[in-house]
Structure formats: structure tokens, C-alpha cells
Amino acid sequence: MPIKWVLHWQPNAGTTANSQIVSEVSQCVESINEQANAVEFPRDFLGISLQEQPNKYYFVIRGQRMILEAESSIQTIMEKLQSYKTRVALNFEGFQYQLGDFQLRVGKVVPIHSENLRGIVMEMEYLPISSWEKSHQIMGEFFDIWQEALGKRSLPGHFVHIEPIFSEFGLSDQYTSQHTAVQYASIMAQMIATAQSAQAVRN
Amino acid sequence: MQQSTLPPHMAAVPGASAAESNDSNGDAPPKQVAMALERLGQASRLIADIRLGADRLLEALFVAAQPQHSSKPLHLIRKEEDSMRQHLQDLRSVGRQLEDSGVLNDSLRSRSNSWGLHMPLVCPDGAVVAYAWKRQLAGQAGASAVDRTRLALKAFNDQKRRFFPHLDTNCGGEGATKKLCGPPSTDLEETCELKTVSEVLTHLKKEVPNVITFSYQRLDWLKRATSLPSSTSENSIELSKENTFQSTTTLRQGSSDDVIPDKVAIIELLIPSVFRAIVSVSPAGSLDPDAVAFFSPDEGGSYVHARGFSVHHVFRHITEHAAMALQHFTGVGTETALLSLLLWVCSYQTLFSKVCNKCSRLLSMDKESAMLLPPVNRPYRNFCAGKFLSKSVSKEDQSVDSTQGFHIGCFSEEA
Numbered sequence: 034m035p036i037k038w039v040l041h042w043q044p045n046a047g048t049t050a051n052s053q054i055v056s057e058v059s060q061c062v063e064s065i066n067e068q069a070n071a072v073e074f075p076r077d078f079l080g081i082s083l084q085e086q087p088n089k090y091y092f093v094i095r096g097q098r099m100i101l102e103a104e105s106s107i108q109t110i111m112e113k114l115q116s117y118k119t120r121v122a123l124n125f126e127g128f129q130y131q132l133g134d135f136q137l138r139v140g141k142v143v144p145i146h147s148e149n150l151r152g153i154v155m156e157m158e159y160l161p162i163s164s165w166e167k168s169h170q171i172m173g174e175f176f177d178i179w180q181e182a183l184g185k186r187s188l189p190g191h192f193v194h195i196e197p198i199f200s201e202f203g204l205s206d207q208y209t210s211q212h213t214a215v216q217y218a219s220i221m222a223q224m225i226a227t228a229q230s231a232q233a234v235r236n
Numbered sequence: 237m238q239q240s241t242l243p244p245h246m247a248a249v250p251g252a253s254a255a256e257s258n259d260s261n262g263d264a265p266p267k268q269v270a271m272a273l274e275r276l277g278q279a280s281r282l283i284a285d286i287r288l289g290a291d292r293l294l295e296a297l298f299v300a301a302q303p304q305h306s307s308k309p310l311h312l313i314r315k316e317e318d319s320m321r322q323h324l325q326d327l328r329s330v331g332r333q334l335e336d337s338g339v340l341n342d343s344l345r346s347r348s349n350s351w352g353l354h355m356p357l358v359c360p361d362g363a364v365v366a367y368a369w370k371r372q373l374a375g376q377a378g379a380s381a382v383d384r385t386r387l388a389l390k391a392f393n394d395q396k397r398r399f400f401p402h403l404d405t406n407c408g409g410e411g412a413t414k415k416l417c418g419p420p421s422t423d424l425e426e427t428c429e430l431k432t433v434s435e436v437l438t439h440l441k442k443e444v445p446n447v448i449t450f451s452y453q454r455l456d457w458l459k460r461a462t463s464l465p466s467s468t469s470e471n472s473i474e475l476s477k478e479n480t481f482q483s484t485t486t487l488r489q490g491s492s493d494d495v496i497p498d499k500v501a502i503i504e505l506l507i508p509s510v511f512r513a514i515v516s517v518s519p520a521g522s523l524d525p526d527a528v529a530f531f532s533p534d535e536g537g538s539y540v541h542a543r544g545f546s547v548h549h550v551f552r553h554i555t556e557h558a559a560m561a562l563q564h565f566t567g568v569g570t571e572t573a574l575l576s577l578l579l580w581v582c583s584y585q586t587l588f589s590k591v592c593n594k595c596s597r598l599l600s601m602d603k604e605s606a607m608l609l610p611p612v613n614r615p616y617r618n619f620c621a622g623k624f625l626s627k628s629v630s631k632e633d634q635s636v637d638s639t640q641g642f643h644i645g646c647f648s649e650e651a
Contacts, residue, residue, distance in 0.1 A: 133549050133607030161532045161548040162588060164509035171588050171610060174599045178608070206509075 077120065079221055080108070081214045091214035095222055098201040100211050123221065125154050134160050135175060142224065152224045155192060165199065165206050195219045272337050275330050282327040289320040401560045433500040433517065436575050444582040447505055454501035454520060457541060464536025502542065505578065507585040509533060511551065513558075515577065516542035523574040528562050528581065530554045549605065553612040553644065554584065561616035580619050583639040587612075590639070594646035602644045611641030 042050050081091040082105060090108055092101040111117055127140025135158065142152035157175060162168040176194065183192070197215050199205075204212055293316045300309035396403065430436045437449045452460060501520040505513040512533045518526040527542035530551040539545070545552050561580055565573045591598050592611040599608045642648075 133605070133609070135608060161546075161550050162509065163532075163534050167509045167588050171598055174597065175608065178599060 078117075079218045081217050081221075083210055083213060083217075086210045089210065091211065093214055093218035095218055098203075100202050100204070100215055100218075102211055102214075121225065123151065123224075125217075127154075136160060154220060163208050165208055165212070168208075195223065268337060272334065275334050275337075279327060279330045279334065282323050282330065286320060286323045286327065289316050289323060292316045293320070398556070398559055399563075402563065430523075430575060433503065433521070433523065433574070436523065436578065437503065439575065440578050440582065443579065444585070446585060447507055447582050449506075450504040451500045452502040452504070453499045454516075457502040457514075458538060460504070461536065461540040462538050464540060466534065466536040503578070505581055506533060507582070510585055510587055511554075512540075513581045513584075514540065514542045514544075515574075515581070517574065524566065524570060525562055525574050525577050528555070528558045528577065530558065530581075530584070549607055550587075550609055550612060553602075553605075553609060554587075557613050561614075561619075564616050565619075576619060580614065580616055583614055586639065586641070590641050592643045592646050593640045594642055600643040600645065604644070609643065611643050611646070613642045613644055613647035615640055615642070615647075 042054070044050050079093045079095070081093065082089070083091070088105055090103050090105045092103065093099065122145040124143050124145050125140045126143065127138060130137045130139070136156075137158070138156035140154050140156075141150050142154055143150060157172065157179070159168055159172060159175070162171070176192075180191065195216070197219050199212055199215065202211075202215055204215070293313060296309045296312040296316065300313075430439055433451055437451065441447060441449060450460075499520050501517055503515040503517070505515070510533065512531045512535070514529050514531070515525050516527045517524055529540075529542050529544050529546070531540050531544075531546040532548050532551060535546060535548075545555060558581070562577055565576045565580070568576075587610055588598070590611065592600065598610050600611075601607070602609050
């Protein structure tokens with residue numbers, strides 16, 4: 034039978050052992066492991082769940098241009114494993130409208146368990162087409178019509194569409210919920226960045 | 237009336253012999269159903285009596301358990317026992333009569349002489365289905381006839397509008413529909429030699445390289461339509477790959493190469509990612525188109541057929557416009573009708589990219605339907621198969637101008 038050493042933690046005078054110390058020790062062990070492997074693991078990722086796919090959960094790592102589709106039960110698995118912790122959780126909630134063959138969703142971005150508005154998001158959907166390329170012109174025109182309508186109200190700001198290069202994520206021209214997840218990932222990254230810069234300005 | 241003499245009506249007396257149910261089979265259906273309803277009522281009254289009897293028995297037993305009374309409960313119990321026995325017997329015989337007349341089972345549904353009226357059906361949970369009957373029996377037949385006439389008139393008007401739009405008052409210039417194409421060119425002579433659907437499709441594929449065509453016998457179309465993946469399924473990409481693999485094997489049976497030429501009745505034109513059009517020819521094997529409909533390439537289901545309507549407004553509008561184009565093409569010349577129609581259908585491949593020729597925009601708000609639509613109206617009056625065929629791949633500038641599209645509001649009949 035192999036031999037083992039058993040150690041016990043001797044707290045300094047005036048201190049007690051607590052769970053914070055336990056997690057620090059675990060992290061230390063993990064970092065030794067990491068150094069040994071000398072591989073850079075991404076520190077954080079974006080997790081997205083969409084209303085139209087209640088059974089799915091999407092992981093996006095923008096730096097590595099990765100998207101992964103999993104069952105929504107993966108969240109409970111990760112909680113149990115305690116391998117990743119939620120840093121920020123945002124909810125996109127609002128109303129849905131139907132305009133002929135177009136479907137619009139206007140939503141506010143609020144952190145979970147909070148009422149502060151962090152941002153405004155819109156979804157524009159054209160139902161008859163599934164091809165990203167074929168829809169480009171018509172969506173562009175609809176976007177212009179929308180900007181025009183909104184411009185009449187003189188609001189301090191405007192909507193922006195970031196177009197991710199889907200092929201880098203391994204996605205095809207046929208639109209799927211994974212494409213949606215990638216679009217949300219870029220929006221979230223943008224919003225976190227602006228929130229942080231706003232914080233810096235305030236400070 | 238089917239029977240000249242009816243057997244004398246025999247009252248459904250409890251405990252009557254089984255011969256009565258045989259007689260009731262000779263009655264006209266309304267009488268059978270009326271008697272069945274009466275018997276059901278009787279049965280429910282008997283069941284209520286039995287319940288009451290059971291209550292009385294329990295009461296008598298309770299009283300017997302008391303120390304005071306002695307013979308009274310026994311007398312009560314005996315009386316109740318007798319009446320319960322009678323009720324149960326009556327119930328049994330009514331039940332047998334009902335069974336014989338087909339109420340408690342489905343046996344009468346298939347009878348052809350039931351005048352379209354069914355016996356009341358007792359469902360397993362006890363509900364009695366006799367609704368259609370009650371309306372007739374209560375003398376509301378008159379009202380339903382008026383409703384039916386109204387619905388029929390509405391349906392007729394819808395069909396008339398769809399299939400005979402030139403009979404509408406606002407469509408002027410009926411004589412223009414008879415206008416023939418320009419002088420026949422060599423290309424047109426070539427098209428006149430196309431005798432079968434497969435020849436037409438081969439010619440079409442030469443002129444329109446990105447179209448994918450299939451042809452089917454009439455009954456095979458339903459199988460294909462229901463196997464098309466619908467856009468609501470996320471797995472449609474994988475499914476469509478599977479389907480194209482499977483369907484190419486089944487389609488080979490239905491493809492233009494193998495289908496018996498005189499049986500082809502349905503033609504499917506697919507411009508990938510743009511639309512799927514279904515054209516039906518009648519009679520099968522001929523070159524006479526009789527219906528056309530447009531759908532999104534992601535739509536699937538039994539509603540996808542040449543007389544169906546897409547769930548998307550853009551394709552519904554195109555289908556309506558196409559019905560008129562079909563009338564025009566068949567009115568102009570039966571030999572070129574199918575080819576002209578198919579070529580015209582294929583001109584919609586630029587539906588989502590070609591701007592309107594009048595207002596130079598892709599999307600425009602249609603006032604009537606309050607919807608944003610691309611240019612869904614393509615002119616057909618001066619559409620000539622010959623003209624279309626004259627544009628070749630090398631003449632790029634010609635090809636840009638020869639197909640025109642208009643929004644509904646920008647479209648005028650003279651175009």
C-alpha cells in the first residue's frame with residue numbers, strides 16, 4: 034500500500050480556519066496543476082439561454098471563436114462541480130410584436146435580482162428567410178426604416194448592429210439559435226465593456 | 237323517404253322482449269335516434285332510482301342497528317330489496333336494447349342509410365354525444381340551412397376572386413389578355429417542340445441554372461410535402477440533410493427521369509433559400525397548368541400544395557398574383573403556357589434582392605394589408621418565353637433589365 038502524509042492546518046494566533054482558506058488552498062493546488070500543463074485555459078465564458086430553446090444552454094468563448102450547444106441541465110452540473118462561478122447574470126426581457134412577416138422584440142437588460150436598467154436590446158426577425166446572406170439586403174432596409182421611424186423621436190442614442198463573422202465560429206449560412214447566441218455574446222461583451230468604462234469615468 | 241310504411245311504434249316498455257329491438261332497426265334513422273335518446277333517459281332514471289334504493293337500504297340498516305325498533309326495518313329492507321331487484325332488471329333490459337340499437341358501441345357509425353345522422357354515443361366517461369341530433373329535432377334545421385348557404389356563398393366568392401380575377405369590375409382591358417407575343421423567334425419554335433413535362437423541365441433548367449426541379453404523380457406529392465422539414469424545428473439542418481439523402485432515393489422514383497410521362501401531375505420548383513413553388517397540371521401528363529402556389533423553402537406539411545397558402549404574407553401575395561398570371565398564360569397560348577409560367581415563376585429568384593422598378597426600394601408598406609413587403613408583383617402580360625430565352629448569360633446588361641418587380645402599390649396593369 035502506498036504511503037501518505039496527513040497534514041493539519043495550524044491557524045495563526047488570533048485567526049480561525051474558514052472556508053475562504055479552503056478555496057484558496059484548492060486554487061493553489063489547481064494553479065500548480067496548470068503550470069505543470071502550461072496551457073492557457075480561458076478564465077471566463079459567456080453562457081446564454083434563449084426563450085425559443087428552453088432545453089438548451091449555449092457557451093460562447095469569443096476569444097477562441099467557440100460556441101457550444103448543451104442541454105440546460107449543464108447548469109446544475111456546473112453548480113455541483115463548482116468549477117465555474119457566475120460573475121454577472123443579465124436578463125433580457127420585454128415584449129414581442131408582429132408586423133406582417135417581421136417579428137420585433139424590444140427588451141431591457143437588467144441584472145438578475147435587480148431593477149437597474151443596464152441596456153436596451155432589440156431583436157429583428159424576418160420569418161420567410163433562413164439564409165443569412167439572402168436576407169441581408171431586406172434586413173438592412175428594414176433596419177433603415179426602423180432607424181428613420183425612431184429618428185423622428187429625437188432620442189439620445191441609436192441602435193447598432195454588430196455583425197459577427199459566423200464562419201469563424203464554424204456556423205453555416207443557415208440561421209440557427211447558435212447564431213443568435215453568438216450575436217448576444219458580442220452584445221454582452223460590448224455592454225460589459227461600456228459598463229466598465231462608465232464605472233471608470235465615474236471613479 | 238326510404239321506407240313507404242313504417243312498423244307501428246312500440247313503446248319502450250321495460251322488460252319488453254328482444255323482438256322489439258329488431259323492429260326498431262327497420263325504423264327510419266330519426267325515429268331510431270329518438271327512441272335511443274328516450275331509452276337513455278329511462279336508463280338514467282333507473283340509475284337514479286337504484287341510487288335512492290341503496291340509500292334507503294342503508295338507512296334501514298342503520299335504523300335496525302338502533303335498539304328500539306324491531307320489525308319495521310326488516311319490512312323496509314324487504315321492500316327495498318324487491319324494488320331494487322326490479323330496477324336492476326329493467327336497467328339490464330334497457331341496456332340490452334341500447335346495445336342492440338348501437339348506442340353503447342360504434343356499430344352504427346358505418347351504416348350508410350343513417351342520413352348522415354349518428355346514434356347518440358355514450359362515451360366511456362358517461363357523456364352522451366347527441367348534439368347534431370338535438371339541433372335537428374328541435375326544429376333548428378332552418379337556421380342551419382341559412383348558415384350553410386351563407387358559408388357556401390362566401391366560399392364561392394373567394395374561389396371566384398382567386399380563379400377568375402378578370403371577372404372583377406376593377407380589372408379593365410380584358411382584350412389585352414388575348415394579346416399574343418411578338419413574332420415567333422427560333423427560340424419559340426424550339427419551345428413548341430416540348431411535348432412532355434420532363435422536356436419542359438430540362439429546357440427550364442438550361443435557362444435557369446439555379447432552379448431545382450422535381451415532378452410527381454398526384455398522390456405522391458402528399459408524402460413529399462409532409463416529409464419536408466418545417467422551419468420551427470431547429471434540427472432542420474440535420475433533418476434536411478437526411479431528407480435530401482432519403483428523398484433523393486425516393487425522389488428518383490418521382491424524378492422527371494423515371495416518372496411515367498403521362499402521370500406527372502405536380503411540379504416542384506425550388507430556388508434554394510428563396511422559395512419553393514408548386515405547380516399542378518391537369519389532366520396528369522399534359523402541359524396545362526391549373527394551379528400554382530409559393531412557399532418558403534423551410535415550410536413543410538400537408539398544407540404545402542398547388543392550391544395551398546403559405547403562412548408567410550409575402551408568399552401569399554405572390555400566390556394570389558400568380559393565379560392571375562396563370563390565367564393569362566393559359567389564355568394566351570396553351571402550347572407555351574407551362575413553360576412561360578415556369579419561367580415566370582423562376583423570375584422570382586431575385587425576390588429578396590431586386591429592388592422595385594418604380595420606387596427603387598426593396599421594402600415598401602402595402603397600404604391595404606399594412607405590411608412591409610418586397611416587390612411581389614412581377615408583370616406577366618408582356619412576358620414572353622421567347623423574350624426571356626433571348627437573354628443569355630453573356631449579355632449581363634440585358635439580364636438586369638428584363639425581369640421587373642413591383643410592390644403592390646407600385647404595380648399597374650399596363651406594365
